[in-house]
Amino acid sequence: MVTGAVATAAALGGGMVGVAEDALPESAAFRRRLGWTGPAGVVPDVPEGRVTRRRVTSRATRTRPEVVIIDPHGVPAARADRLPVCLMLHGRGSSAYGFVELGMARFLTQAVRDGVPPCRLVAVDGGEASYWQASGGSDPQRMLLRELPGWLGGKAPRAVLGISMGGFGALRYARSRAVDAVALLSPALFRTWTDARPVGVFHGQTDWTADEPLRHIGQLRVKADGIGLWCGREDPFHDAALEFAEAAHPAVAAFDHGAHDEGYWRRVAPDALRFVGERLLGKNA
Numbered sequence: 001m002v003t004g005a006v007a008t009a010a011a012l013g014g015g016m017v018g019v020a021e022d023a024l025p026e027s028a029a030f031r032r033r034l035g036w037t038g039p040a041g042v043v044p045d046v047p048e049g050r051v052t053r054r055r056v057t058s059r060a061t062r063t064r065p066e067v068v069i070i071d072p073h074g075v076p077a078a079r080a081d082r083l084p085v086c087l088m089l090h091g092r093g094s095s096a097y098g099f100v101e102l103g104m105a106r107f108l109t110q111a112v113r114d115g116v117p118p119c120r121l122v123a124v125d126g127g128e129a130s131y132w133q134a135s136g137g138s139d140p141q142r143m144l145l146r147e148l149p150g151w152l153g154g155k156a157p158r159a160v161l162g163i164s165m166g167g168f169g170a171l172r173y174a175r176s177r178a179v180d181a182v183a184l185l186s187p188a189l190f191r192t193w194t195d196a197r198p199v200g201v202f203h204g205q206t207d208w209t210a211d212e213p214l215r216h217i218g219q220l221r222v223k224a225d226g227i228g229l230w231c232g233r234e235d236p237f238h239d240a241a242l243e244f245a246e247a248a249h250p251a252v253a254a255f256d257h258g259a260h261d262e263g264y265w266r267r268v269a270p271d272a273l274r275f276v277g278e279r280l281l282g283k284n285a
Helices: 002-011 028-033 098-102 104-113 140-151 165-176 193-199 205-211 238-248 262-279
Strands: 050-055 066-071 085-089 120-124 159-163 181-185 227-230 252-254
Touching: 066 098, 066 104, 085 165, 098 104, 098 120, 098 262, 104 262, 120 140, 140 165, 159 165, 159 262, 165 181, 181 262, 193 205, 227 238, 227 262, 252 262
Parallel strands: 085 120, 085 159, 159 181, 181 227, 227 252
Antiparallel strands: 050 066, 066 120
């Protein structure tokens, strides 16, 4: 931790006073520059799956979010409509289309070529910093639970994949709807109110306690065998993710070197898609 490095510097007589935090040996930025956070993932050189984008009207969020649908390359639309759906929830500062920019339309093609059972990936805008929670008259969870199935022709997602803030939202979603798989990439979880408060999303400690996934693991409507977790050792949410893993006993709990960035998410995307696809095998509900 940076805090530990600062304390060490002080104990040595202040020889490091004034050094930038990202230059300290224990900081993620320092370790990334030296290549200690592992290799960045590479988007495969294969055709993109079919990407469909459309605007919808959400009464739940009082916005016109974009819905992005990614179907496996080469799968006819009529067949794709029958595939099980994996909902993807984006991170803070991103959007539904951010998954296409991340390369998920190509990762899906490669996954199917590698024998992963095909599924349809669906993403929707949830707000830049909403944490997929109700606030100020906007309720992203109600949008996902009540409105999204209608936008998908009456089909509810049977899996959910979340990145960072989307990991928080994915676990909140899985408290309300039974799913076959939850894939968490660097989930933004908070062990204490002191950690959560600076995010500026929650109205107070009571509000945070009601939503924080770490406080409601027993309410998840997914079996432990259906939970997969990937979080880098240099990720600021590593300790919280480890706490979640120790309590939820997910089928996959991968803690390799990695930072909280797209390079890491691209590296683990193939594993996450395989995890989801295998658990949705034969599920068409």
